[in-house]
Amino acid sequence: MSALTVAEERVPFERLLWITACLALTLLAGIATLPIWVAATVGGVAAIRLVLAARGGDAPPRTIRFIIAALAIGLLFLQFRTFNGLSAGTALLSLIAGLKLLETRTRRDIYVVTMIIYFLSLATLLESESFWLFSYLIGVCWLTTSTLLRSTSSSRGGDLSGSLRYAGRLLAQALPLAVAFWLFFPRFGGPLWQMPDNGNSATSGLSDTMSPGDITDLAMSDEVAFRVRFGADTPPPQERYWRGPVMHDFDGHAWRRTDAGRVRAPTLLFRGPAYEYTVSLEPNQHNWLFVLDWPSHWNAVRGYLTSDYMLIQPDPVSRPLDVVATSYSHVSAAEPLGIGMRRRDTRLPPGRNPRSLQLAQELRNAHPDDLDYVHAVLDMFHSQAFFYTLKPPRLAQDSVDGFLFDSKRGFCGHYASAFAALMRAAGIPARVVTGYQGGTFNRFANYWILRQSDAHAWDEVWIQGQGWLRIDPTSVIAPERVERGLNDLVAAGAPLTSRWQQRTPWLTDTRLRLDALRLLWRERILRFDESSQERLLGFLHIPEPDGQKLTLVLTLCLVAGMSWLTWQVRRELKPRPSDPVNRAYEQLCRRLAAVGLRRMPYEGAETFAARVAAERPDLAIVRSLCRRYSELRYAAGPPAAAAAAAAATFVAGVRAFRPGRVRPGRVRPRGSRGSA
Amino acid sequence: MTISRRRIYIIPTRFGIALALLLIAMLIAGLNYNSNLGLAFGFFMSSLALVAMHHCHRNLLGLGVDVTAEVDAFAAGYARFDFLLHNDAGIERCDIEIRCDRATATRSVAARSYEQASVNLPVENRGVTRLERFELRTRYPFGWFRAWTYVQCPLIAFVAPQPRGDLALPAAAAAAGTTAYSELRGDEDFAGLRAYEAGVPLKHMAWKVLARGGEPAVRSYSGPAAQPEWLDWSSLDRVDAEARLSQLCRWLLDSEAAQRPYGLRIPGTEITPSRGAAHRSACLRALASYPSKAHQ
Numbered sequence: 025m026s027a028l029t030v031a032e033e034r035v036p037f038e039r040l041l042w043i044t045a046c047l048a049l050t051l052l053a054g055i056a057t058l059p060i061w062v063a064a065t066v067g068g069v070a071a072i073r074l075v076l077a078a079r080g081g082d083a084p085p086r087t088i089r090f091i092i093a094a095l096a097i098g099l100l101f102l103q104f105r106t107f108n109g110l111s112a113g114t115a116l117l118s119l120i121a122g123l124k125l126l127e128t129r130t131r132r133d134i135y136v137v138t139m140i141i142y143f144l145s146l147a148t149l150l151e152s153e154s155f156w157l158f159s160y161l162i163g164v165c166w167l168t169t170s171t172l173l174r175s176t177s178s179s180r181g182g183d184l185s186g187s188l189r190y191a192g193r194l195l196a197q198a199l200p201l202a203v204a205f206w207l208f209f210p211r212f213g214g215p216l217w218q219m220p221d222n223g224n225s226a227t228s229g230l231s232d233t234m235s236p237g238d239i240t241d242l243a244m245s246d247e248v249a250f251r252v253r254f255g256a257d258t259p260p261p262q263e264r265y266w267r268g269p270v271m272h273d274f275d276g277h278a279w280r281r282t283d284a285g286r287v288r289a290p291t292l293l294f295r296g297p298a299y300e301y302t303v304s305l306e307p308n309q310h311n312w313l314f315v316l317d318w319p320s321h322w323n324a325v326r327g328y329l330t331s332d333y334m335l336i337q338p339d340p341v342s343r344p345l346d347v348v349a350t351s352y353s354h355v356s357a358a359e360p361l362g363i364g365m366r367r368r369d370t371r372l373p374p375g376r377n378p379r380s381l382q383l384a385q386e387l388r389n390a391h392p393d394d395l396d397y398v399h400a401v402l403d404m405f406h407s408q409a410f411f412y413t414l415k416p417p418r419l420a421q422d423s424v425d426g427f428l429f430d431s432k433r434g435f436c437g438h439y440a441s442a443f444a445a446l447m448r449a450a451g452i453p454a455r456v457v458t459g460y461q462g463g464t465f466n467r468f469a470n471y472w473i474l475r476q477s478d479a480h481a482w483d484e485v486w487i488q489g490q491g492w493l494r495i496d497p498t499s500v501i502a503p504e505r506v507e508r509g510l511n512d513l514v515a516a517g518a519p520l521t522s523r524w525q526q527r528t529p530w531l532t533d534t535r536l537r538l539d540a541l542r543l544l545w546r547e548r549i550l551r552f553d554e555s556s557q558e559r560l561l562g563f564l565h566i567p568e569p570d571g572q573k574l575t576l577v578l579t580l581c582l583v584a585g586m587s588w589l590t591w592q593v594r595r596e597l598k599p600r601p602s603d604p605v606n607r608a609y610e611q612l613c614r615r616l617a618a619v620g621l622r623r624m625p626y627e628g629a630e631t632f633a634a635r636v637a638a639e640r641p642d643l644a645i646v647r648s649l650c651r652r653y654s655e656l657r658y659a660a661g662p663p664a665a666a667a668a669a670a671a672a673t674f675v676a677g678v679r680a681f682r683p684g685r686v687r688p689g690r691v692r693p694r695g696s697r698g699s700a
Numbered sequence: 701m702t703i704s705r706r707r708i709y710i711i712p713t714r715f716g717i718a719l720a721l722l723l724i725a726m727l728i729a730g731l732n733y734n735s736n737l738g739l740a741f742g743f744f745m746s747s748l749a750l751v752a753m754h755h756c757h758r759n760l761l762g763l764g765v766d767v768t769a770e771v772d773a774f775a776a777g778y779a780r781f782d783f784l785l786h787n788d789a790g791i792e793r794c795d796i797e798i799r800c801d802r803a804t805a806t807r808s809v810a811a812r813s814y815e816q817a818s819v820n821l822p823v824e825n826r827g828v829t830r831l832e833r834f835e836l837r838t839r840y841p842f843g844w845f846r847a848w849t850y851v852q853c854p855l856i857a858f859v860a861p862q863p864r865g866d867l868a869l870p871a872a873a874a875a876a877g878t879t880a881y882s883e884l885r886g887d888e889d890f891a892g893l894r895a896y897e898a899g900v901p902l903k904h905m906a907w908k909v910l911a912r913g914g915e916p917a918v919r920s921y922s923g924p925a926a927q928p929e930w931l932d933w934s935s936l937d938r939v940d941a942e943a944r945l946s947q948l949c950r951w952l953l954d955s956e957a958a959q960r961p962y963g964l965r966i967p968g969t970e971i972t973p974s975r976g977a978a979h980r981s982a983c984l985r986a987l988a989s990y991p992s993k994a995h996q
Contacts, residue, residue: 110733135715135843139722142745146726149737158737162744169748169842176843179794179808194755194841198747205743212731343733552736586750593754597762597789 032130037077039175040128043137044070046168047121050141053161054114054148059103062115065096066122073126083127093123114147134175141168153344155545166191197592201585208578210571211554229308230268230458230479235278236423236438239458240414243435245476248306249460250314251543253471255300259316261462263353265482265494266303266314266474268459270332272368274448276376277423279441279456289329290362292491294320296354303347304546309340314459314474316351317494323348331365332455346551357491361453369453369486377424377445384449394452394487398495401446405439406500408432439497440481453486457494468533469540605656605671608678612649619683629653642684649677702764703836707849710757716844719749749844756845759793759838763809767834770856772984774949778803778820779829779857786814799835800855823859826945827992831855858988865947867936869929869955893917928973929955931983933966945987952987956980966990 048070055063069092076084083089096119104112121140128137145161170191174180180187229242229249250266271279303314313324313335324347327337335349372381387404391397411433419426419438424445427438434442440456447454461480463472482496561569561577613623616636621643623632633650636643652674656667712720723746730738764786773779781800787793787809794808803821823829834855837848893906896916906917931951936944948966955962956975963973964983969990971983 131843132715135718139718143722143726146729146738146741149741150729150733150735153735153737158740161741165741165745172842177795177840178806179792190841194748194751195744198744198751201747201750202740202744205747206736206740209739209743211734343735549740550736589751589754593751593758594761596791597758 032132034129035131035134035175036181039134039171039181040077041074042171043128043134043168043175044074044125046141046164046171047125047137049164049167050144050148050161051118051121053157053164054118054144054151057111057114057151058118059100059115062096062100062118066118066125069122069126073128083129089123089126092126096123110147110150114144114151117144117147131176134172138168138172141165153546153550155542155549162195166195169195197589201582201589204578204581204585207560208557208574208581210574210578211552211557228306229310229476231310232269232271232281233278234269234271234280234437234441234456234458234481236419236427236434236441237416239437239479239481240416240435242476242479243414247476248539249308249474249476249478250306251304251471251473251539252463253302253304253543257297257299259297259299259353263317264461264463264472265317265457265480265496266460267317267319267334267457268314269310269312269457270330270334270484271456271458272332274372274441274445276373277419277421279444287331289331289333291358292318292320292333292355293358294318294352294355296352298350298352300348300350303349304543305341305345305347307342307344309342311337311340313337313341313345313347315347315349317353318355319349319351321350344546344550355491361486366453366486369455370448370451372445372448377422379429380422380424380442380445381449383428384446387446388450394485397450397452398447398485398487398493401443402495402497402500405443405497410434410439410501412498412501436498437481439501440483443495443497444483447483447485455484457482457484461496464536466536466540466543468537469543471540471543473536473539604675605653608675609653612646612653612678612681615681615683616643616646619685621683629657640683645677645681646683649674649681652677702762703760703849703851704762708757708760708847709849710753710845710847713839713843713846715842716749716846719844723749752842753845755841756838756847758791759796759840760836760847760849762789763787763793763796763836765798765836765851767851767853767855769853770858772981772988773823773829773857773859775826775859775862776824777822777862779823779859781819781821781834781855781857783817783819784814785809785817788812793838795838795840797837797839799837800831821855821857823857825992826859826861826942826988826990828989829857829859858985860984860988861942861945861949863946863950863953865943865950867947869931869951893919928961928963930963930965930973931955941990942992945990949984949987952980952983 048067051058051063051066073083076082097116100112100115100119101107104115106112107116117140121137121144124133124137124140127133142165145165149158149161166188170184170187173187173191174183177187180190228247231238252266269281271281273280273282298320299316301316305313313322313327315322315335318333319329319335322335324335324337324345327335327347330336335347387400388397391400409432412435413433414435416427416434416438417431419431423438424442427434427442444454444456458479458481460474460478461482462478463474465472480496480498482494482498484492484494487493557574558569561573564577566573566577609629613632616623619640621636621639627635629650630647633647636646652670656671656674723742726742726745727739729735730742766784766786768782771779771781783798783805785793785796785798785807790811792808792810795806796809797804797806798817798819800819800821803819805817805819807815807817809815819834821829821831832854833850833852835848835850837846839846893909894917896905896918904918906919909915909917929951931948933944933948936947945966948964952962952964959975961973961975962983964971964986966986967990969986971979971986
């Protein structure tokens with residue numbers, strides 16, 4: 025039998041079933057990013073293969089396989105226009121795995137499918153960073169590896185639990201080495217080369233348009249937008265506004281952000297306390313980063329401030345990202361508002377919202393001062409019957425008119441939109457800022473969780489001599505006018521949580537603890553990088569840690585790991601006798617061998633003892649010990665308790681037995697301890 | 701003999717090389733995407749491969765093997781080498797492949813146990829076939845690595861000629877003619893029991909007597925066949941030496957089957973008449989060792 029024939033040996037149906045199951049479990053982990061039809065194709069192909077195999081049939085003919093493959097891969101190319109990049113590559117690999125399954129007959133095919141499973145698991149992990157997914161995929165790999173074992177080893181073939189145990193033991197032995205690799209393998213900051221970004225990932229969270237009601241949808245979502253850990257000081261709640269997209273263009277209904285290009289941000293004079301913090305962003309596929317009003321420093325690579333103080337980075341946030349930044353809550357403008365910006369932020373669509381324009385005109389006549397006018401508008405929201413609700417009525421094209429004069433019910437977006445429109449109608453530069461406000465404090469790990477339900481919209485108005493002033497019109501709505509939704513409890517500034525969570529504080533606590541673990545996972549595992557490695561080396565008391573020393577430590581660890589592995593693996597070759605009586609007997613023989621009385625392989629216990637007694641009359645006790653050993657081993661079974669007692673006596677006897685070495689020509693008295 | 705550490709070689713199979721390439725690709729992907737989980741997974745799989753390498757090596761380490769180093773065979777048949785794999789270790793040795801030239805046998809040996817295996821080596825021509833060594837190899841656990849060791853123990857197959865030829869035994873033909881010969885080959889008459897003595901064929905033991913608690917006894921047979929027969933090279937006038945040897949082999953086997961003492965006389969060798977397994981083997985080996993024409 026040559027190597028070729030081993031590889032070409034047929035694999036039984038049962039193994040085919042298992043490897044298909046492993047592939048299915050792997051694909052399941054990445055199903056979210058896989059085009060539906062790819063998953064369906066792979067599933068269908070696997071089903072066809074299994075049905076064929078169950079009937080004892082072979083793989084479908086080559087031409088059919090070729091046609092299916094050509095069709096599927098062609099379709100894939102039509103969809104992605106490339107095979108480069110993670111999404112397209114993963115989809116292609118999944119398809120190939122499915123098609124490979126279609127022709128899987130031999131051990132070699134099993135190897136190929138196994139390798140595809142390994143690589144698909146990796147590709148899934150590149151896209152997601154969840155602890156559960158990681159554990160799940162390790163589990164799937166365990167199963168896959170044991171299936172590989174059963175497919176390649178003739179003796180382990182049918183032994184499912186045995187091969188699972190064996191593969192599990194191998195994985196357990198691999199763990200320490202893997203940890204050493206992972207800890208000390210040098211990390212590079214950026215990617216080795218840029219890969220095209222995946223095209224089909226959905227954005228989440230705030231977007232660059234806001235029509236009244238948009239944020240209402242977000243308020244229903246419990247999804248985490250980002251987590252924040254503050255440095256020394258935490259700003260008071262009324263200053264925790266996390267700045268997101270700033271909107272300038274109003275079409276009468278919705279606000280829109282147009283990219284003004286890379287215009288330098290006007291200089292600000294920072295006053296008051298500085299707040300340092302780390303924002304741990306969840307991927308949202310947008311390229312803005314959320315920072316506290318008003319940012320002065322940040323560590324985002326290639327991130328820059330726009331003219332309206334948004335922190336932007338060129339690439340969308342497609343993976344969890346940490347931004348360390350410093351912000352000041354009090355600023356004043358160091359330079360006047362540019363003509364272009366003033367024009368942009370006072371523009372209103374002509375002919376829209378006529379009633380609002382008229383209202384603005386009346387109010388403006390009464391309050392010629394800008395600040396007075398601002399307060400008059402806020403006072404109107406406060407004193408008139410405006411309601412805050414999660415279920416606002418739908419508004420027509422002139423959304424400001426509809427809201428101010430007809431429905432009078434709205435969420436934060438409605439108030440921000442209407443307020444900015446009224447400001448602009450009076451010639452005051454105003455813009456809508458969207459972002460997050462509030463958040464949940466996790467007291468178990470001292471950080472804030474900002475969920476999508478914390479999304480908020482507010483305004484900024486330009487006051488001559490002060491600069492941009494943040495106005496949050498929602499905050500003036502009287503608390504008693506907050507309407508309750510059907511199922512949800514809404515309170516301004518408080519996160520939206522369902523009733524059962526509020527009723528069961530322990531459950532909320534559990535959620536917070538879990539979230540704390542998630543942050544720990546993220547900070548310790550996912551964000552492990554060069555600087556963490558330097559800290560680690562520092563912790564190991566290695567002076568001036570650098571890349572070279574890291575490599576040295578890695579090498580040392582690997583040498584130690586391999587030695588440990590060699591020892592561990594060979595140790596199993598000679599197991600200690602588990603039986604204490606046997607162990608004691610071996611000990612007895614070792615001690616006698618040490619004084620020159622080696623038991624010959626053909627000698628039984630009592631023959632040996634007789635020889636010992638003949639050669640060394642002072643060691644006559646060996647006879648009784650060996651006699652006892654024979655009885656324990658071979659005599660017809662005494663009662664269990666008596667046997668245990670006899671065994672204990674024997675073991676104790678052996679322990680106390682110390683044969684002395686005999687000097688030539690001199691026989692020691694019995695029982696003396698040998699020190700020669 | 702026991703396989704020691706220094707004699708075991710190990711290399712990756714082609715699946716192992718493919719896996720190594722895959723692992724490198726995984727590490728590059730993990731580094732490129734700066735994904736700690738991807739790296740962790742890649743390192744885990746790499747470590748698994750290293751552990752598998754150790755297990756593959758260990759699978760042979762300390763394994764004991766014994767072999768019947770000299771066997772008899774017939775040309776165009778198989779030389780059957782019997783192996784005994786003994787495993788004193790506390791682990792199972794899976795998929796141990798014994799290779800003699802191209803012939804193989806695969807066995808697994810449970811912990812603290814032993815296992816028998818036979819390798820049938822095809823032999824074409826009469827003569828003495830000698831293998832200087834045999835190989836133990838294993839691909840266990842995953843077939844990513846192949847560990848092997850050469851056991852430097854010469855395996856010798858004495859390949860006797862194929863028994864062929866239809867000439868009657870010369871002595872028998874002389875004594876009783878061809879018809880008498882065919883009677884000779886028939887069943888012999890049971891003549892009674894006699895005391896056991898060492899060397900008697902086991903199939904002649906009177907087990908029933910022994911089972912009844914009596915002294916070991918042997919059934920003795922009487923028959924006209926019990927006279928020694930000389931299988932003589934010179935009695936054959938064929939020109940072809942191989943044909944003569946084949947005929948001698950035929951006679952030899954027939955005589956042994958008929959439990960008639962026989963002696964062998966070929967140029968350079970004479971074996972005095974006797975019978976039994978050892979005698980048969982000695983005679984067959986003499987036939988096998990007769991120099992063939994190619995060597996003359």
